[in-house]
Amino acid sequence: MSVQTTAMANGMRVVTHPMPHxxxxxxxxxxxxxxRCEGPGQHGISHLLEHMAFKGTHRRSAREIAEEIESAxxxxxxATSLETTAYYARMLKDDIPLAIDMLGDxxxxxxxxxxxxxxxxxxxxxxxxxxxxxxxxxxxxxxQDAAFTGQALGRTILGTKASVRGFTSGDLAAYMKANYAPxxxxxxxxGAVDHDQVVSLAQSTFGDMESGDPPAPAxxxxxxxxxxxxxxxxxxxIVLSYEGPSYRDxxxxxxxxxxxxxxxxxxxxxxxxxxxxxxxxxxxxxxxWGLSDTGLFGVHAATGSDQMQELAQVILQELEKLAVDLxxxxxxxxxxxxxxxxxxxxxxxxxxxAEQLARQMLVFGKPLAVTELVEKVEAVDRExxxxxxxxxxxxxxxxxxxxxxxKDQNALERLIGRHEPVTARAxx
Numbered sequence: 001m002s003v004q005t006t007a008m009a010n011g012m013r014v015v016t017h018p019m020p021h022x023x024x025x026x027x028x029x030x031x032x033x034x035x036r037c038e039g040p041g042q043h044g045i046s047h048l049l050e051h052m053a054f055k056g057t058h059r060r061s062a063r064e065i066a067e068e069i070e071s072a073x074x075x076x077x078x079a080t081s082l083e084t085t086a087y088y089a090r091m092l093k094d095d096i097p098l099a100i101d102m103l104g105d106x107x108x109x110x111x112x113x114x115x116x117x118x119x120x121x122x123x124x125x126x127x128x129x130x131x132x133x134x135x136x137x138x139x140x141x142x143x144q145d146a147a148f149t150g151q152a153l154g155r156t157i158l159g160t161k162a163s164v165r166g167f168t169s170g171d172l173a174a175y176m177k178a179n180y181a182p183x184x185x186x187x188x189x190x191g192a193v194d195h196d197q198v199v200s201l202a203q204s205t206f207g208d209m210e211s212g213d214p215p216a217p218a219x220x221x222x223x224x225x226x227x228x229x230x231x232x233x234x235x236x237x238i239v240l241s242y243e244g245p246s247y248r249d250x251x252x253x254x255x256x257x258x259x260x261x262x263x264x265x266x267x268x269x270x271x272x273x274x275x276x277x278x279x280x281x282x283x284x285x286x287x288x289w290g291l292s293d294t295g296l297f298g299v300h301a302a303t304g305s306d307q308m309q310e311l312a313q314v315i316l317q318e319l320e321k322l323a324v325d326l327x328x329x330x331x332x333x334x335x336x337x338x339x340x341x342x343x344x345x346x347x348x349x350x351x352x353x354a355e356q357l358a359r360q361m362l363v364f365g366k367p368l369a370v371t372e373l374v375e376k377v378e379a380v381d382r383e384x385x386x387x388x389x390x391x392x393x394x395x396x397x398x399x400x401x402x403x404x405x406x407k408d409q410n411a412l413e414r415l416i417g418r419h420e421p422v423t424a425r426a427x428x
Contacts, residue, residue: 002194003357003367011183014202015357015367017190020348025096026350027189027198028088029103031356033179035157036082036291037217043152044159045167047080048124052172053087053106055116056080060105062116072098072310080157083217083291084362090351093192097201104205106127107180112169114235122166123289128158135233142227143239144403145310149294157323168318182206182393183213190359191350204366207264220294223398228415229404236308236404240410240416242396243297245365246389247290253339255297258289261327261385262318263299267334270299270319280311292363296394296399305405312416324391339377343370 005201006014035046054076055062069076074091089099089106131137148154158164187202222243245251263270263286284301299319303311346352347370360367371382400416 009238012185014187017193019191022191025193026090026354031085032184032362034081034083037083037150038391043163050078050080050118053110056111057105057109090170091275100201112172113338135237139237139239139403140399145227146227147399179214181212181214182209186355186358186361190353204261224399227401233404235302236305237302240400242392244295253376254384257335259286262286272316280307305407319393323393341345
């Protein structure tokens, strides 16, 4: 059955994908606001607000929220990212009305009880401490700061212990009022769902919200640079990244293929060279993150302090090869197959499908047909991959971070932060 969409009068949108072979449904409310929307003095408030939605409403206590969902065998959760906040549930098909009622209650009517707030602030402080104990989390936080210095995009989603502790119930209510507007909200559902039923329930739950859009976040300004943490961990972690395309940019498909070739699996260049051929690391992989107006393309790896210099050199060499040489037809086909299979496999999970549809509605204003996405992947050729690699790697400034023991910090910084670009050779 096909995907259907409905725009409510107040601007909120509903999108569904019926999967008749399932007995359960995944559904949620995605709000187009996240950590990058936070102003001065608001660092971490988006994430705290997401937590507090489960800590009691004007109709239900925190315990009642948990018991009511689990008594029906369902699951309820939420997540905060840089640009979105999501509240979602998975239920048996007969309990879809309960799920939408619950989602509406926690999104629209949180109580922000002072006692619950104090306890949840303690919980998030523990979450921050756990992140500080994770070297890979710290490496990503530092590279984000290097890439987007002095901007909300460059800060952690969790906030700091001081900022989280300083928020009041009034701060949360004001932030929600300003940012949770119907024009930036999508109710997405996939699985054993009926579109007309979901629309009717959405209308009765959210239809009386006043129309409006949240304020637009500040435009991103990519900076670049090097960040270092000398905290003691058993391994040294490195993240080397560059500005990548936004998810609205047509070159995003080439960037995802490029990432797959570089470090997307066991057959990727970095896995084969750094791990299989040289034994420099256990885990190494690339990433390609798209945001609304920018992105990050890079590599993360961990190794011993004595091997870090060699590992960084291998990463740079493989990056520059992609920017200089045309990739082979077989390698390109393999990367495309990986990307296409990921798209198609997402159709087998109602949760993944609901999230995919919600994000497409927030970004493009419409769901994208899987056939359209596959066609865009297939359209990427060898020259497009090399051209994008050259633009990102040869023409771009790096953002890098290193966490853990280092044998020679200055040499590493010179290598990954100020390495000489190579000159691209003529096309084959």
